[in-house]
Amino acid sequence: MTSSPPASRFPVPPRDELPADLRERFDDVEERSGFLPNVFAALSWRPAEAAAFFALHDALMDKETPGLSKADRELIVVATSAANDCLYCVVAHGAIARIRSRDPYLADQVAVDWRKAPLPPRMRAVLEVAVRLAVEPVAVTAADLAGLRDHDLTEDDVWDVGAIVSLFALSNRLAHWAAIPPNEEFYLMGRLARE
Known part of the structure; x- marks a missing residue:
């Protein structure tokens, strides 16, 4: 039996220690996909940067244009x-x-x-x-x-x-x-x- 590698070389805080907006986002992603992508866990140790990254990601990726x-x-x-x-x-x-x-x-x-x-x-x-x-x-x-x-x-x-x-x-x-x-x-x- 193999174990999964850690999500990051950096600390990954428990979800209950994250700001409410990140917790909600993580819960929503996990509910829709069935798992939490490792990038979410990895970025979570710097909550303000994670929130900024996800905001820019969403602005660029979650839209359709002609x-x-x-x-x-x-x-x-x-x-x-x-x-x-x-x-x-x-x-x-x-x-x-x-x-x-x-x-x-x-x-x-x-x-x-x-x-x-x-x-x-x-x-x-x-x-x-x-x-x-x-x-x-x-x-x-x-x-x-x-x-x-x-x-x-x-x-x-x-x-x-x-x-x-x-x-x-x-x-x-x-x-x-x-x-x-x-x-x-x-x-x-x-x-x-x-x-």
């Missing part, structure tokens, strides 16, 4: 997290991408090599710029942003691409820093029918 669906937003996270070698974010957001895209294969294809994934031209253009921003930010030019607009992304959508990549660059690095392991539950999400 140019970027919720599934598209998750694929940005998967592709850029793969480029940053972040196992936690690839596995966790790959699970969410499978659910939001209703495709059990696409997130894996994007994680391994987004250039070979069956993506429409708009999403291919988005991921090309997003991955470039993730790995070589100075290589992103005004022409890259104009190219996104040519694929019918609005000014807000173009901003969201950069903001999502930037937020998850932070998340990728914190996941590495704290050695946050993916929850086992993520591996099957979106692949098997939910019980």
Whole structure:
């Protein structure tokens, strides 16, 4: 019998010691998904920062726009997290991408090599710029942003691409820093029918 690795290299406070808003959020997530993602536990030792992270996450990820669906937003996270070698974010957001895209294969294809994934031209253009921003930010030019607009992304959508990549660059690095392991539950999400 193996035991799960700790959720973080840093202290994880008991939930009853957290501010009420974080406790409520954690309870809600656990009730909806059946488990608490390790990133929640890992970030909880710094409650003010956790609340700020989740607020920005929600503002960027929990919306649909004509140019970027919720599934598209998750694929940005998967592709850029793969480029940053972040196992936690690839596995966790790959699970969410499978659910939001209703495709059990696409997130894996994007994680391994987004250039070979069956993506429409708009999403291919988005991921090309997003991955470039993730790995070589100075290589992103005004022409890259104009190219996104040519694929019918609005000014807000173009901003969201950069903001999502930037937020998850932070998340990728914190996941590495704290050695946050993916929850086992993520591996099957979106692949098997939910019980």
